[in-house]
Amino acid sequence: MVFTLKICIIGFGTVGRGIVELIHKKNLDIEVVGICARNCCVYDRNGINLEHLIKNTAGLPLEKYPKADMALDTDKMIDTKCADVYVELTPTNIDHGEPGYSFIKRILSNSCHVVTSNKGPMVLHSRELKQLAKKNNVELLYEATVGGAMPVLNLVRENLRGNSIQSIRGILNGTTNYILTRMAAEGAPFAQILKEAQELGIAEKDPAYDVDGIDAAAKAVIIANEFFSKDSGMKDVDMTGITRITPEFVSLAGKNGFSVKLIVEVSDNVLRVAPRLIKKSHPLAVDGTLNALNLKLDMAGEVTVVGYGAGKYETAGAVISDILSIKN
Numbered sequence: 001m002v003f004t005l006k007i008c009i010i011g012f013g014t015v016g017r018g019i020v021e022l023i024h025k026k027n028l029d030i031e032v033v034g035i036c037a038r039n040c041c042v043y044d045r046n047g048i049n050l051e052h053l054i055k056n057t058a059g060l061p062l063e064k065y066p067k068a069d070m071a072l073d074t075d076k077m078i079d080t081k082c083a084d085v086y087v088e089l090t091p092t093n094i095d096h097g098e099p100g101y102s103f104i105k106r107i108l109s110n111s112c113h114v115v116t117s118n119k120g121p122m123v124l125h126s127r128e129l130k131q132l133a134k135k136n137n138v139e140l141l142y143e144a145t146v147g148g149a150m151p152v153l154n155l156v157r158e159n160l161r162g163n164s165i166q167s168i169r170g171i172l173n174g175t176t177n178y179i180l181t182r183m184a185a186e187g188a189p190f191a192q193i194l195k196e197a198q199e200l201g202i203a204e205k206d207p208a209y210d211v212d213g214i215d216a217a218a219k220a221v222i223i224a225n226e227f228f229s230k231d232s233g234m235k236d237v238d239m240t241g242i243t244r245i246t247p248e249f250v251s252l253a254g255k256n257g258f259s260v261k262l263i264v265e266v267s268d269n270v271l272r273v274a275p276r277l278i279k280k281s282h283p284l285a286v287d288g289t290l291n292a293l294n295l296k297l298d299m300a301g302e303v304t305v306v307g308y309g310a311g312k313y314e315t316a317g318a319v320i321s322d323i324l325s326i327k328n
């Protein structure tokens with residue numbers, strides 16, 4: 001018997017729209033029964049007509065969609081239990097985790113599965129949320145919170161079963177990697193490249209989250225809690241960003257065969273984000289917005305993965321992979 005998974009998407013921004021477009025384009029066996037934005041939801045228990053939705057929401061907020069119901073909100077949609085899986089894609093907030101934290105708690109308490117790309121709740125409350133999922137016998141999956149399309153959590157969970165991880169090291173922020181790559185190629189100062197990256201939409205208007213190492217540190221916390229059974233928070237990360245890196249330093253490193261990279265290091269007793277010199281021949285010396293992680297494992301030895309940590313379809317793809325893994 002064919003079983004079509006029903007999902008409800010919470011957050012119709014870049015990633016939410018990417019997911020809807022990919023499910024439609026690839027004709028995936030996933031039925032979208034609900035979509036919620038901040039002020040409204042769209043609900044159809046027989047499955048939303050995605051072609052109509054995509055056509056009529058291009059460049060528009062969900063509330064402009066004729067079938068949007070302004071009387072429905074996310075909490076109500078969660079309590080209808082209309083979906084097997086709720087896909088939580090609201091903005092990341094690593095100070096309080098809201099609104100994602102409350103949504104995820106509510107969904108798990110209702111015994112529905114959760115897939116999320118939102119780092120906030122997983123940085124602040126991973127132990128509590130994992131316990132709640134276990135208690136209610138449902139899945140809580142969050143591959144896209146670490147490294148976007150680059151597989152890390154599921155890679156270890158599925159393909160590296162039985163291995164003990166000794167350490168994880170690598171690049172988990174594409175914006176800083178892009179800036180450092182261009183500083184090396186052009187010998188230009190940090191501030192100039194940052195400004196150009198902002199104009200290109202690669203860096204945010206408020207770049208602190210990326211360039212001070214906060215985003216990479218949040219991912220380091222998720223990794224530490226996942227693989228080293230920690231209950232760490234942001235305060236536990238020894239964090240240095242890239243704002244003080246000069247073109248002279250990058251150039252000198254280059255002449256000696258090294259690239260300067262913002263490196264996350266996680267092991268049983270290390271939780272750090274800092275600029276590091278990486279040999280140009282090392283697999284971690286990837287350029288542009290790429291991410292890369294090197295895992296040291298007791299059985300497999302070293303495994304390195306490389307991929308895109310952000311992007312509409314890349315991130316949507318990681319979320320879809322988690323959704324489909326629940327089905328299988």
Ligand SMILES: NC(=O)c1ccc[n+]([C@@H]2O[C@H](COP(=O)([O-])OP(=O)(O)OC[C@H]3O[C@@H](n4cnc5c(N)ncnc54)[C@H](OP(=O)(O)O)[C@@H]3O)[C@@H](O)[C@H]2O)c1
Binds near residue numbers: 010016091144312
């Ligand atoms: N974009 C990426 O490449 C990427 C990569 C990895 C992880 N992530 C994470 O994935 C999540 C989504 O990212 P995004 O780029 O899609 O963000 P986004 O474009 O800012 O979209 C977030 C959406 O959530 C909605 N929202 C806010 N509060 C809500 C509420 N109370 N109920 C329902 N919906 C609400 C927003 O609605 P309004 O438009 O009405 O405000 C918006 O549509 C974030 O946590 C982000 O950090 C993103």
